[in-house]
Amino acid sequence: MTYEDRVLNALGDRTRRTVFARLRGGARSVNELAEGLKVSRPAVSQHLRVLRAARLVTYRSEGTRRLYAVDRRGIETLRDWLDGFWDQTLAAFRDAAEREAAKERKS
Amino acid sequence: MTEQPKAGEYDPNAVRKSMSVKAPIEIAWRVFTEKMGTWWPLAHYKIGKANAVDAVLEPRVGGRWYERGEDGSTCDWGRVRVWEPNSRLVLTWDIDANWQFDPKLNTEIEVRFIADGKDATRVELEHRRLDRYGENRDKMRRVFDTEGDWGKLLEMFAKAAAA
Numbered sequence: 001m002t003y004e005d006r007v008l009n010a011l012g013d014r015t016r017r018t019v020f021a022r023l024r025g026g027a028r029s030v031n032e033l034a035e036g037l038k039v040s041r042p043a044v045s046q047h048l049r050v051l052r053a054a055r056l057v058t059y060r061s062e063g064t065r066r067l068y069a070v071d072r073r074g075i076e077t078l079r080d081w082l083d084g085f086w087d088q089t090l091a092a093f094r095d096a097a098e099r100e101a102a103k104e105r106k107s
Numbered sequence: 108m109t110e111q112p113k114a115g116e117y118d119p120n121a122v123r124k125s126m127s128v129k130a131p132i133e134i135a136w137r138v139f140t141e142k143m144g145t146w147w148p149l150a151h152y153k154i155g156k157a158n159a160v161d162a163v164l165e166p167r168v169g170g171r172w173y174e175r176g177e178d179g180s181t182c183d184w185g186r187v188r189v190w191e192p193n194s195r196l197v198l199t200w201d202i203d204a205n206w207q208f209d210p211k212l213n214t215e216i217e218v219r220f221i222a223d224g225k226d227a228t229r230v231e232l233e234h235r236r237l238d239r240y241g242e243n244r245d246k247m248r249r250v251f252d253t254e255g256d257w258g259k260l261l262e263m264f265a266k267a268a269a270a
Contacts, residue, residue, distance in 0.1 A: 084249070084251050084252045085152065086122060086251050086252070088148055090126055091126075092147065092148055093139060093147075094126055095146065097128045097130040097134055097135045097139070097228075098128060098130055100137075100138050101129060101134045
């Protein structure tokens with residue numbers, strides 16, 4: 001599967017979209033993510049694996065539990081893929097010009 | 108004179124973008140023209156064999172626009188056609204559909220800088236004469252814009268969601 005296929009496949013499932021949307025609020029454990037959903041905790045873990053394979057989600061271990069979060073780097077890749085040449089290039093220019101302006105305001 | 112399509116209207120031969128930058132017009136102009144190497148996505152958008160380390164715009168009409176590789180080699184991208192500091196810049200973009208320099212390609216990029224108060228600048232970019240790409244026009248327009256990829260994304264998404 002290509003990267004695009006993985007992303008689209010990952011988000012093509014309603015439960016996975018719900019899980020992914022819940023991560024917008026910050027890092028969550030599997031139990032927190034499974035709360036109120038009609039699927040089992042192992043099923044949520046399986047969905048998280050698919051989201052991870054698409055680089056939409058990442059996790060870190062805290063003690064004995066895993067906390068899942070949106071994978072910012074993966075989202076950047078997704079944005080690069082969506083945006084055209086000029087969107088990316090101009091966004092980079094804007095960041096540089098605004099940094100320069102901020103620097104000159106300070107000095 | 109041919110009628111100019113309005114902003115937001117689909118024009119097969121041009122891509123238009125605009126954005127607001129929180130920087131005074133002089134800084135916006137300077138960063139765009141003198142410091143291009145600090146922001147141009149050289150990792151993705153360069154044509155030479157060597158890793159590109161700088162993008163350079165010679166500050167005059169007829170000036171070269173090129174990338175410089177880490178080995179000191181340079182690869183031309185285009186030429187400066189109009190040079191109006193703090194206001195307007197027209198460049199040729201002479202990189203063909205195979206990402207090779209072709210001095211006869213001459214697609215055109217116009218960048219306009221419009222002050223929006225003293226601390227902000229509206230930057231408008233038009234990449235036009237994409238008809239110069241001939242049969243590759245639509246493909247290249249999609250590269251420069253996003254529309255094609257959005258269309259493809261939505262189509263694939265609809266398929267995946269329906270499965």
